[in-house]
Amino acid sequence: MSTTDELVVSFDDSDTRRDEMHSTIEQWIDDLVESVDDAQASAEFQAWLDIQRQFHDYSYRNTLLIKQQCPEATRVAGYRTWQNEFDRHVKEGESAIWIWVPIIARQCPECENSPSYHENIDCDYDESPPEEWSKGLVGFRPAPVFDSSQTEGEDLPSLDTSAEGDAETLLPAVLDAAEEIGVEVELVSTGEWSYGDAKGVCRESPDGGFPIVEVLRRDNDAAMASTVVHEYAHALLHVGIDDDTERSKREVEAEAVAYVVGRHFGLDMGGSAFYLATWERDDADVIRERLKRISRTSQTLIEYIHENYDISEAQ
Numbered sequence: 463m464s465t466t467d468e469l470v471v472s473f474d475d476s477d478t479r480r481d482e483m484h485s486t487i488e489q490w491i492d493d494l495v496e497s498v499d500d501a502q503a504s505a506e507f508q509a510w511l512d513i514q515r516q517f518h519d520y521s522y523r524n525t526l527l528i529k530q531q532c533p534e535a536t537r538v539a540g541y542r543t544w545q546n547e548f549d550r551h552v553k554e555g556e557s558a559i560w561i562w563v564p565i566i567a568r569q570c571p572e573c574e575n576s577p578s579y580h581e582n583i584d585c586d587y588d589e590s591p592p593e594e595w596s597k598g599l600v601g602f603r604p605a606p607v608f609d610s611s612q613t614e615g616e617d618l619p620s621l622d623t624s625a626e627g628d629a630e631t632l633l634p635a636v637l638d639a640a641e642e643i644g645v646e647v648e649l650v651s652t653g654e655w656s657y658g659d660a661k662g663v664c665r666e667s668p669d670g671g672f673p674i675v676e677v678l679r680r681d682n683d684a685a686m687a688s689t690v691v692h693e694y695a696h697a698l699l700h701v702g703i704d705d706d707t708e709r710s711k712r713e714v715e716a717e718a719v720a721y722v723v724g725r726h727f728g729l730d731m732g733g734s735a736f737y738l739a740t741w742e743r744d745d746a747d748v749i750r751e752r753l754k755r756i757s758r759t760s761q762t763l764i765e766y767i768h769e770n771y772d773i774s775e776a777q
Contacts (some may be wrong), residue, residue: 522757550615558606629684664696673697695719724758
């Protein structure tokens with residue numbers, strides 16, 4: 463597996479793997495928070511965004527772990543999945559990429575733990591036996607996956623051909639997503655635009671309905687699509703926030719969502735810049751929550767577009 467100049471971590475020791483995976487995530491966020499070099503922090507953040515757009519259906523914790531272990535990863539799957547579904551085999555000597563996977567088990571209706579943990583914490587619930595409990599998420603465990611570059615075998619055509627995002631198709635897709643995500647959207651002509659140099663705005667509905675997004679109509683479909691997604695992020699995350707300082711911080715969140723979605727569908731997002739100076743006084747817990755919001759909102763928009771439109775993603 464190839465590496466970049468940055469330090470790549472590994473979790474080879476099974477006895478300490480769980481704790482090291484937790485601490486690596488915490489350390490990356492702490493480093494981002496404490497960085498005195500805004501340019502360096504922004505580069506790290508943008509590197510994470512690039513991983514997030516490739517693995518949009520992963521949690522922010524898993525995309526952080528993938529970034530730290532294999533920054534060039536494009537597609538990951540488990541050892542058996544590569545064999546059984548793709549007729550490919552992990553090359554000898556390759557190191558696994560460790561991520562968190564959910565543990566689904568029967569869980570106590572009261573304490574929501576698995577039967578073994580239920581007994582250990584002396585939960586008093588005894589109205590039904592464990593074999594009758596419903597299954598649910600009871601925790602997470604480390605699991606190994608491998609990037610496509612670590613495998614060999616049958617060709618993967620979807621990985622060999624890079625798809626360019628079609629803004630002429632993407633723009634109607636994101637416009638149609640408005641009702642699904644609970645937003646009203648309108649493209650406004652230049653002559654009727656009343657928001658100065660802004661290319662888009664998001665505001666609360668005067669009658670308490672869906673947030674209203676207005677976007678300046680222009681010839682560049684890709685730019686309009688990016689602006690619409692940016693304003694959707696504001697609608698989903700930031701409506702009702704009156705604090706000017708917090709609003710400026712969340713502008714980074716909205717642009718990050720636009721970057722992830724745009725890059726996922728092959729748009730050139732080179733004009734986006736992510737300067738984290740507005741986050742410099744936030745502690746690690748706040749940064750962690752911001753990353754979670756970016757991940758969740760990007761995932762919502764990407765999944766809706768994939769489910770309803772035949773649009774290829776960029777590789």
